[in-house]
Amino acid sequence: MNRKAAIIGGGVIGGGWAARFLLNGWDVGVFDPDPEAERKIAAVMSNARAALPALSDVPMPPEGKLTFHGTIGEAVEGAEYVQESVSERIELKHKVYAQLQQANPGVLIGSSTSGFKASDLQKGSPAPQNIIVAHPFNPVYLLPLSEVSGSDRNPVEVVEKTVQIMKDIGMFPLVIRHEIDAFIGNRFLEAVWREALWMLKDGIATTEEIDEAIRMGFGLRWGQMGLFETYRIAGGEAGMRHFMAQFGPALKWPWTKLMDVPEFNEELVDLVANQSDAQSGMYTIRELERIRDRNLVGFLRSLKDRNWGAGKVLKEHDERRAAAFLAQMQTGLDTSAKPAPLVMWQGQVLPGWIDYNGHMTESRYLFACSETVDNFLRMIGAGMDYVEAGHSYYAAETHIRHLAEAKLGDQIRGELQMISADEKRFRHSVRLMVGDTCVATVEQLYLHVDMKVGKSVPAAPEVWKKLETLANAHAELPMPDGAGRAVGQKKG
C-alpha cells in the first residue's frame, strides 16, 4: 500500500511537488479548480520523468498513482501529508486549510508560501499545530532545499514528521530557527532582485549582462559552497576573521543602492520584459526548462561523484533505497526458480554520454556493464565493506560487441549471465537492453584479488558459495551470443 500525499494547487510548484512524490513511489491526489490543471501537471511530469531518475543509481520505485479530484475533501482522503501551493492570498489559504482539516482532521499540511509565516497561516485554524511552512525552490523535483518553518504552536513532533517526509522524497529540509518573513532563500533573492532592477533602470547593464555576471562567476561557486565557506577560503589561512577585517569596511561604501527601492511601473516592466525577450526569446519556456533541468542534473551528478552538498543528499537517498532493491534482487539467487539472466541495473542516457554521432558514446556501454556487475557483486556480498576489508574483484579483460545504438534519454537495462566461475575468478556476459533491443554484449573476466599484496586469491567462502550457486544455475542456460570470440572473429 503506497503512502499518499494531497497536492492543493497544481501550478509549476504544485506540479513539481506532485512529480517528486509520484516518482518516489507515493500516490498523489490533486485538487485544482483550473480546467488546465491536468495538462499543466502532465507537462511538469514529463520534464520530471526525464530528469529526476537521471540522478539515481538505484532503480526508481514504481511510479505512484496520480488522481485528480473535484473537491479538496476527496483529494485529501487517505493522505498523510498535504502540500498547499495555492496563490499567495492569506484568506484563500485559510479557506483551503479549513476544508482540509474538516475532511481529514489529523492531516499534516505543509505550505509552499514564499512569504507568509507559519503563525499567519495558522490563524483561525482549529488545529494550528498541523500547519507548517515547507518552502521549496523551482524546479521542485530537482532542487533539494525545503525551508521548514514553524511557529511556537507547532510541537517538535510535527516539525520532525515534516522533516522526515521531506527526506523520504529526497529533499534537504532546512529547519528555520525563528519565524521571519520570506525565510532565508527569498530574502537573498529579493536583495539581488532589487539591486538588479536598479542596474537595468540606470542603464548599467542589460538582463543578459547581469545573468552572465552571475553564471560566469559567483553563481558557479554558490552551487557547491555558500557565501561563508567561499569567503572563508578568500580569507586564506587566516580564515574568516581575516576576511571580515579586510572586507568589513566595505559595508560603509556605496556599493549597493539597496537603501532605496526602484519604482515599480509600466516603464520598468517593459524594460525588463523587452530585454529578456532579446536575451532568451529564441527558446520557448519549455525548451528553457529542459536546458535548465539538464544543467542541474549535470551539477547534481558531479556533486554526487564528489559526495558534497546536494550530491551528498542524493547519495544518502540512494543508499536508503538500495537496501530495498538488493533485498528484492536476492530472489535472483533463489535456486528453486527457473534460471534466467539477472536484471541488475537500469539507468538513463544523459547528455554527457552522447558522442558527436548523436549516439551513446562507446565508453558508456562499458560503464553500464560495470554498474550491472557492481550491483551483482554487492548482492553476493563483495560490495564496499568487502573492499574495505582488503579484497575485491578486478576486471582483467573485456570484449564488447556493439549491436545497436542507445540514444539520449533511453532507459538501459543490464542483464547478467554467469558463464563460468571458480574460487579465484569468474567470466560473465552482460546484455545491455533498451526495451527489447540488445544494444551491446559485454563479456568479462574478473579476478578475485587480495588488494594488499596485489595477487589473485580465492574469494571468501560465503561469497564463493553464492557465486557457485548462481554459476551452477546459469550453467543450464545456452552460451551467450558472441562469448569466447576475439575482435573481428566470425561466428562458428
Add this chain to the structure above:
Amino acid sequence: MNRKAAIIGGGVIGGGWAARFLLNGWDVGVFDPDPEAERKIAAVMSNARAALPALSDVPMPPEGKLTFHGTIGEAVEGAEYVQESVSERIELKHKVYAQLQQANPGVLIGSSTSGFKASDLQKGSPAPQNIIVAHPFNPVYLLPLSEVSGSDRNPVEVVEKTVQIMKDIGMFPLVIRHEIDAFIGNRFLEAVWREALWMLKDGIATTEEIDEAIRMGFGLRWGQMGLFETYRIAGGEAGMRHFMAQFGPALKWPWTKLMDVPEFNEELVDLVANQSDAQSGMYTIRELERIRDRNLVGFLRSLKDRNWGAGKVLKEHDERRAAAFLAQMQTGLDTSAKPAPLVMWQGQVLPGWIDYNGHMTESRYLFACSETVDNFLRMIGAGMDYVEAGHSYYAAETHIRHLAEAKLGDQIRGELQMISADEKRFRHSVRLMVGDTCVATVEQLYLHVDMKVGKSVPAAPEVWKKLETLANAHAELPMPDGAGRAVGQKKG
C-alpha cells in the same frame, strides 16, 4: 617566442592570474615584495595544475616560464600585458602604475580592483588610456568571468585588446557599459552579504544554515542561468511580463533589511568567525580550496557536455587550441619519419572517474581510448564535418586488457597503432600510458558507415588515402601485445 604577462601582487588573486597565463602557455614575470610570494604562488599553481587542465579536451600547451623579480621595472620588461592585484589602496595603485609606465611606456594594464572605477585608477597617469579594470572572481584559474570596465579615456582599441587577451587565456570578458563602483558581480555579493550579516546578528540562521539555503537551492540555478532567465521560466509561457506582474508588488514588502546596515564591530566579527569555525573548521583552507576546485571542475565539465554558459566558453577555447594541436599531429602522417605509434590524446583522471576500489573505473579506460581514436579520426579528415555530411566510423568490437591501475590525478596518454585497414574498416590497438607504465591495451574494429542507410560503405578517397598511408607505415611495427585474442585466451 611565448607572449609575456607581468603580475604585480602575488596573493590569491595575482597567483590565480599567474596560473591562468602560465597554463595557457604565456611567460609570467611576478613582482611582489612579500618574502612569502614565491611559496604562495607555488601553492596556487599546485591547485591550478590539478584543476585547469582537467577542463581541457585538447592537450595543454607547454607551461610558460615563471620568473620573480626584485623591481616592477624588471617584471614588466617585454610584457604586453600587466595584471595588477595589489591591495585596495588608490595611492598604492597609482604608484605601481607610474613605475610600470616608466619602464614599459606602452604596456596595457588591467586592474583586479573590486571597487575602484577606471577613471579613479587613471588619475595622474601620463597614459591613462592604457589603464583599465579587468576584475576576476576567485579562483581565477577556473571561473571565466572578467569584468572589463573602462572610462571615457580608454579608446575602443584598448577595450578590444583587453577583451582579446582575456579570451586568449580562456576567460569570459564582460564589458561594463558605464562606470559604476563595484561593477556588477560585487554589487550583488555586497547585497547578499549585508542581508546575511543581519540574519546572523538577529539569530535567524547560522553561517552553515545560510550556506545550505544557498547551495541546496538557488545557488544551483545560478551556475547555469542567472536571475532573469531563471525568472523568465518561473513566469511560465506568459514569460517575464507575467513574472513581473506577479512578483513586482513584493518590492514594497519588508522582505529585506537592506534599507539599513548592521554595525561592524568585534561582536559581529566574533559571531561570524566562530560560526564559520563550527561549520568548516574540520577542513584546512587548502582542503577547502581543493574541494571547491573539484566541484567547479565538475560543474564546468557538465556545462561543457551541454555546450551552455561557462561550458560554451571552455568549448570555444578548446576549439581554438585544437587546430594548433592537430596541425602538429599531422607529422604523424609524415612517411619520411620512422614509423611509431601516434600519441593522440592526453587527459587527467577526475574524481568522477574513480570506482570504490579507489582506481580509475573501467569504463574510463575505454573513454580514454575513444578520445584517442576521435583525435585520430579528426586528423585523417573524418571528424565532425565528415559526420555532419553523413558518414562516420563506428566502433563495432572492443577488446580491453587491464594491466595496471590509473589513479586520481594521473595524466594518461593514448598511443594509437594501426593493425590493418581497408576502404571499409580498420583495426587498431591503443596503449594507455601513465608515464612509462602501460595501464591497459584496447584493440578495436571500426566500420566506416553511411549513417543515412546504416550500412558499411567505403570511406571517402581522401580519408582512405591518409588511413592507408598510416596503415602501410605501421605494418612495419611488431603486432601489438595482446591483439587478436579472446577474453581469457592465453598467449601464443
